[in-house]
Amino acid sequence: MFDILFSSLGQLFTVSHLLYMMLGVLVGLVVGIIPGLGGIAGMSLLLPFLYGMEPTVALGMLMGLVAVIPTGDTFASVLLGIPGSSASQATVIDGFSLAKRGQAARALSSAFLSSMIGGLIGAIVLTGFILIARPLVLSFSSSELFMLTLLGLSMVAVLSGRDLFKGLAACGLGLLVGAIGMAPATGEFRMNFGLNYLYDGLPLVVVGLGIFALPEIIDLLVKRGAIASEPCKLGEGWRQGIRDVGQQRGLVARCAGIGSLVGTIPGLAGSVVDWITYGHAVQSARDKSEFGKGDIRGVIAPESANNACACGAMVPTLLFGVPGSGTAAVFLGGLLLLGLQPGVGMIETHLDLTYTIIWSLALANILGAALCLVLARPVASLTRVPFVILAPLITVLIMFAAFQATRATGDLLALGAVGILGVLFKQANWSRPAFLIGFVLAPGAESYFYQAVQFQGTDAFLRPGVLIIGALILAALFIPMLRSLCIKRRQASSVGAASTARAEPPTLGAIDVVLFVALLGTAAFAWMDVADLSLIGGIMPRLAIAILAVSCLLEVARCLTRRPQWQHQAIGLQGLWLVGFFALVAAMLLLGFITAATLFCLVFLLVIARLKPWVAAGMALGVTAFLVGMAEFLTLTYPSGLIDPWLFG
């Protein structure tokens, strides 16, 4: 046992292994930083070289890549508010808020440090755990998996705080949008309205970009100025971020632990873990008021979990040949190309390789995070640049990212459509994370529920694992409520009755009214569309519609009975920018992606940002070079239109 541990440790520090791992780390950082590419694009860059390579060296390279992807994408989430991949969605909420408050360097340095520590803890846990993981992984049946998705969903209540019904309505809409596509239980197609694009459902990348990134871009354009609205001290912030991690060691350790364990469960991994840990950070905090507005704990928690989760995801991939995440799925392909069949054999006959994998992960985590930490300070200065200069570049970047989801025209249109929703939600202060949680967890919740009932009947919900997770959910929902009740009573007894007990009235604005009408209309329309579905195939969309409609109606009722406080909600300028976005999409389809993107940047920088002509031209050419280079290196395609094929072949 120990001789194997040491021999694979020796393998790790050979020159060729380190060199190739460094290569993997660098590729991983580059594709991690560019949103929308993520692990799959990185793997496809490396896979062609894999066939025929020495397995230990090749594994080092692959692990270098896998390990740093959840690290690199933090740049985009924190600085630009773009969720680079599913692993960094929760980071966006507080990370980007911190950047807007001029604390980007702080958010980045603490994110990278907690990523590094999280990855190391994950690797250490994995070293011992992989030997005994098999029975534990198998003890998670479909019913426990269903309960875990419920645990993720219960975070909606934690995140939406005072506006519970709005949060629930957003989550219901997310569930409904997530139910578009094939019903897992019956193979029926739901709510695709005859559009081929919707047969597979909406891609997560597109929804994430539309709901978070697009509204932020528009908001910043309307407000003018730089991303950081307060003066930023990069150096001081950087050191502050390191100190923050030191102060939150307990949180880092707990979240890394949760991350590595949840990561081992095949089928869920990345999609719930950052929400569960974010929710945990909120719940365990005494002062919750800053969450969502830039609380460093909201960055530390998901970031320490997602690298640990990438380690944990190796367990099902190596032991069962069932990938725990999208990146792991591609890694599995890499293993097959190397002639390694994952399975029990990885422990029995290839234990040395298994440990090479685990420790490459640890080492690559350190390397990747160290590189990012060095980069964090200079890159954070981006937030001081007037946003109007960055806006066209970021817009092209998110459209590029969205189009890589399925390479269909629908990607760009869906980005715009979800973007409209995102802008409305943002302006009216509805919970966008709640929508995303619903969307991400809808397929899992549905298929695991169906499987649990089919496989186990009513026994499914009496299993000990189910009861434990159920208790956790109840605790998540009711402990904060009890605690606040306690505090209230204490205050009431000390200050005197009736002085503080009055709850604040609900707020209402024009967009709220529009959203109520639109969401109830959507509910009615969707209800008619799912009318023909079989009972099993239609139960999930119907449930989602019910959640959506009932919580909308309850909020309306609350507003009617409690005399709301009228709030001014601006939408005019935002609407104008949205129209501009769709015009850009149209231009891209007509002229071609590269041509339209270049022209758009040039015109925008000249007319709106009022840059000097040669600067604007240089930046526009940079965009062209980036797009052409990406197409060349990664064999990507763009909407070709009329002019692109003629200009760029």
Added chain:
Amino acid sequence: MMIKKTATSTLALGRLKRAALVGLAIFGLSLTVSAQAQDAEVPGNIKWTIPFGVGGGTDVWARFFSPWLSKQLPGEPTIMIDNVPGGGSINGANLFAVRAKSDGSDWLGTSASTQYPAMLDDPRVRYDYSEWTPILATPTGGVVYAQPNLGENAETALEAMLAQPVKLAAQNPTGVELPVLIALDMLGADVQAVFGMRSRGEGRLAFERGEADIDFQTTSAYLSNVTPLVEAGKAVPLFSLGVLNDEGKIVRDPAFPDLPTFNEVYQELNGEAPSGNAYEAFRKFFASGYALQKLIMVPKDTPQALIDTYRQAARDFIDTEQFKQEAAAQLGPYTPVIGDTVQRHLDDAMSIDDATREWLADWLKSEHGAEI
């Protein structure tokens, strides 16, 4: 006058026509000559469309084959793999059907999940296998196995499986498990299929957790992940699907020479060989999804000489010892099938008569509540 004028004009027209014809003939001749000259010339770049994501089974399969093919083809062309995932491979195949050039520079890699929707007339399918010519096909086999609590050996487990309802975890009613579901039904098993698995691997996990009573895996996954279970007494193999020999008959799988095929088990139970619409459906979906699981296709109009060059290149390397050695890990103990044999089996598999289709539609509706 008028008549005369028209007469001369027709005469002139006739002369013109003749001249044009001669010219056309000369032009055409030179064209065909140049076309022939180009025929055997392999394009310098070949774009191989894989309608699945990077790292998936078919992608790995293509990446395994591409260096072999490239090395063996005259001029060693660059083979570039282009992944176009979506719609369970329908999107990529649709795009290929519209865009592929027939000068030999466009290839397509398909799998069972490309073949099945075409056979089932899925409304999203806009490609047609008769528009394509196969270069090479790789077969796979598969094994159905059961929990040991059904019975300690194949015989008792099979008996128990037929006596009580059993659960099987599957992806969707028209997925790769379709022939297995038909076969189990023909044997008389009451199979409750639980759909919604995202891969066969997830189905195997459900079996290992004890949630599913029986399961099914294709050869490579069976060898790496189920054989250890069988050795540990945690799974009992029941029967294999067999393989298709050159004459189109189902015979024992070389990977599992000791396991009876479905046909043998049926014969044993019923005293006669399987037949009828159900068997016809089983045979066709087995052939297109297993015997010809993964295919390299080119557009039908690709010059015949080029197709022959491609096929010959494949023939040249599949017999080498080195290929056999490396293929064992990737493809299992099966030899790729090349050229006309593939075409024959493919034509047979993809043509489903109305009676069989009707039976299938009824069966899917009544057994699994699925519409096609």
